[in-house]
Amino acid sequence: MSNKETTEINADLLKERRNCSFDVEELTNVIDGGKVQTDKRREIENLFLNSGLSYDDVPEEYLSPKDRYENAVRKSAILSKIAMDMLEKVTVLEEFGIQSPVLRRIADAFFREVSPFLLHLGMFVPTIIGQCTVEQKAYWLPRALRMEIIGTYAQTELGHGTFIRGLETTATYDENTEEFVLHSPTLSSYKWWAGGMGKTVNHSIVVAQLYTKGECHGPHTFIVQIRDLDSHMPLKGLKVGDIGPRLGFQTADNGFLGFDNYRIPRENLMMKNAEVLKDGTYVKIARHGKLTYGTMVFVRVMLVSEMAFNLAKAVTIAVRYSAVRRQSQPKPNEPEPQVLEYLTQQHKLFISISTAHAFQLTSAWLWTTFTAVLADMRDGNTDTLPELHALSSCLKAICTSDCSAFIEQCRFACGGHGYMISSNLPSLYGFTTATRTYEGDYTVLLLQTARFLVKMWEQVEQGNAVTPTLEYLTRHQNKEIWDESPEGIIRAFESVSAGKVKGCVASLRKHMKDGLDYEDAWQLTTVQLVAAAEAHCRAILSRVYWTETVRVSAGSSSEVRAVLHQLAALYLLYWATERTGDLLRFTTISESDLVNLQERYEELLRKIRPNAVGLVDAFDLRDETLRSTLGSYDGRVYERLMEEALKSPLNQEPVNQSFHKYIKPLMNKL
């Protein structure tokens, strides 16, 4: 059932929808990339969700972690079965890609957290595709896609995450038996975190230090069977189990894995990029590095898009709730206003609508850039790779971090009710905040971008050409003349970034002049380098968001174009007012310009206000996917809060046994 078929709709929401200045369906089509895409997406959503199989009688948050896991496995099996049946009819994988947003919408309807099978499709299958030889792929891929084997990806260890070269697990080749011997020499070398490893999978990709003929060749990937396919018993020589509860991903079944001289066939080394011959000879294939790199960038593109989706969910919940919720009485004898009327509430929420659009457009743009780089690489040109790496690193860091922060802001904007699990905001935050750490920690990634920035600065100093996204460094040697147009604000952000990079270079040189070597000077400058990389990323986001908005809205009605431009302008003004110190340092902006900037920002909030509900409706998120008492399309907020509460097992009996066992004896001093 689509949201709109619900009969009883909150009167305030009805009014909001009546007053919306643009056609919501048109905007939905723009977001989806066209009417055809919207229709196709809805068709698939109907297929998976109209059956009601995604629904739990007892919501999963009332279960113990163990029961919750078992329920998640049950539903993963249902979901997998529908997906495989469907695959025989339509080739969704081709049309939408494995990690398509439509699958995410469906998965979120099935699980408040995630499926224990998440890494099977998310990492196991892509790694097979990316790192196996043709023969290996022919063996493993069909089995994995038909789910005859279920796998995960085990890289991180208890003692090492960021520093891959420091991994301790060893894979030593034994030419006598033509096997690799996997071993965990220490407790800290145990694999830790792999989703599904705890109790679910029977195979795993394992990253280990490869040794042949006494020589270490660094980390390589292997396919390892973990459990017996028939009995599911862990195989001899392995220690495997669940790592215990986490802040989020509570049904992801994250696990640990330790090896006691565990043997696997030579063929289980994934040999697309490096081979070990029967006699133990190590053969490196030339393109190694570049293509594994490709998978990493691909994952980051997807993450940025996922952040857009998570934020769209959070702000849909918060905006609808803010239209229903009424509170306080600023003027006597007038009714309590919708909290959406308060400027402070608009300030908390509307930036998240803008940011969801910004991330979605940036993800698409990054994808285009990425495919161009891939094409270059196929032609043997790897010049554009470092730029793409620097770009994807900082975008991953900033988009995951901003998304988490804005989801929390949406939650704060919902007051006490945002603290209820049934609002779905806490789970959304718990899930999203993990992305700040995995696939590259925030600080580490920004410092990688900073390395590139400093290098490019030195190129500019030497009068050399630099890559397109950093071409702005050549234009900003002095204070930028302030100009309040969108293009002017973007140029100001670029000049802030350039100014900060310049400051970092000065700091590095000062420390080196004091006698430090480059690496020590670098360490002492890292706080400023992180800030410079952040500034660079904000400049990129601003320019891409604005440019892409102008581009994608060109064919729209004037009403839709107007709101898309308002949202992009809001983004620029929001970050300008957030970064007054930077603007004062690196542009000629004056005190009266700042006052003017603040006024324009506040005016824009008020302009967007009447369309706020329409703007979040346009994300077209079904109630099943939102899973929120506060955010459903019909706005039955208080009714749903109570309905969900009444499902609590604690409410199924008038008196809990703990009264007789503990409270009564205490009251009566027995």
Place this chain on the structure above:
Amino acid sequence: MSNKETTEINADLLKERRNCSFDVEELTNVIDGGKVQTDKRREIENLFLNSGLSYDDVPEEYLSPKDRYENAVRKSAILSKIAMDMLEKVTVLEEFGIQSPVLRRIADAFFREVSPFLLHLGMFVPTIIGQCTVEQKAYWLPRALRMEIIGTYAQTELGHGTFIRGLETTATYDENTEEFVLHSPTLSSYKWWAGGMGKTVNHSIVVAQLYTKGECHGPHTFIVQIRDLDSHMPLKGLKVGDIGPRLGFQTADNGFLGFDNYRIPRENLMMKNAEVLKDGTYVKIARHGKLTYGTMVFVRVMLVSEMAFNLAKAVTIAVRYSAVRRQSQPKPNEPEPQVLEYLTQQHKLFISISTAHAFQLTSAWLWTTFTAVLADMRDGNTDTLPELHALSSCLKAICTSDCSAFIEQCRFACGGHGYMISSNLPSLYGFTTATRTYEGDYTVLLLQTARFLVKMWEQVEQGNAVTPTLEYLTRHQNKEIWDESPEGIIRAFESVSAGKVKGCVASLRKHMKDGLDYEDAWQLTTVQLVAAAEAHCRAILSRVYWTETVRVSAGSSSEVRAVLHQLAALYLLYWATERTGDLLRFTTISESDLVNLQERYEELLRKIRPNAVGLVDAFDLRDETLRSTLGSYDGRVYERLMEEALKSPLNQEPVNQSFHKYIKPLMNKL
């Protein structure tokens, strides 16, 4: 067993402790307020914790919410029994106050979240003390203290939190039976959130609109019996139950309560401030308002102190982990450094050590201010009350908000392992972030402070005297001359606050000149008003922290005095570098001053580095209270992570039943 008796200590932590420049015990005494207080605290901690009764065989996070609740009741009964036994020996309540930090340390050892009895001592008893007549108190208080009755406090409704005047629950006096009739006219009028209401309590304070003779007298407090004392069955005319899972407070048993013309005796109105006579005559006692106000300020003082405690816990965990964790290899052939060596890590963590001290000293100072105001009020002077209100409002808002944000920063600094529930950082955040909302929402409280700031600004304009904490408004009519000393930085923050208040007043007047009335102009200025109140609060925190540091460290050894001054200086420099835009707008600070500020900040991080472990050790938090695999005194991080994981019920059997039920059929296409 105190932490220090553990035998096996991580080598890096041993080295850190050997290299600490000051006597940790001396600093602990300073934090506790003297050696006598430290000894007394430890004595009580030993009494409650040495028995091992706080310990769970199966950690509570592995249970279902229902089992977890029952386990929390079991342990609450144990804790209450020890407490009541102890009360007969020592008069802890007198010596430490009901909400004393020592009790918090003990409660945290018993519960990862909180006790379902939390609001009995935290709100039910204090409200009886604060709002009952002498006769009422004589009846209720002994019963409550002996736990013959167990109560909570029900004010917030589904539809109203912030706006108390909007509460919908009615209490209508019936002079025929001399009873009040409590009624919930709508779903949104159901009480919602009261801790312990779900299944635990048998009494509750209830706030309802009082009606006598057809006239409404606004919200008043009543004592209401909820459940039968013998059978624990909810009484007829009530609908009561659990509200379902929350982000934190998971064992707090928060509940809802609805009334269907439920009758209570006339005597159950809490009559210290207002009385209803038998014939229904309403008699207001003059001092009404002022004293209930007192309870509110008291709760805020306690909250600021609690934030200091929560942050001390988080940073103890993160600093110890950062001393044990080694990662990356900035220089080839050198060992991986402790992550505490990284400047970015120091930047993330040390501000939290400073802030824990800042909040503790500010809470104590606020308490002193508060008792002075109380003394004034007893003399009939209420002039100082508005200042205290403005002060406690913004301090509550900023301290809870900063504390939550810094706890998350501590968690981020622990990477993936910080995401484990066993680190205790997620629960600490979940608990703390609630304080941003309850007892006064962040934005609402800052706007209350802003009202006072604007009023005081107008007083200054008219040449009138203003209250001491706002006396600085008279000094900052123009840009402050920048001076990099501590006093200079504090003055700069004051000038920032003054400048922002001035800007708000200008904005208000501009809107009014455009034809708006005051309230509409106020609404349109609220984003800037919130920022002004925040700036005021940061100025207060900076001055109080610095002044109190100088005061309390005066009698210390030079080593302890040095580190306390370093921490306070770090606080000033941190916020100065965070607020460069404000400093550039409202002081004469130059670009080279800013560069210099950043350098001094980074130098200070490096100076504090060798003492970081000693500084968190000085908070003297027992492992039982920290409950963290990452933060224990002995630093056995990886061992504890694995030990906790192995307790998972999922790890008690090699194959989970869901394999046979769901996974195998899927693999075999059955």
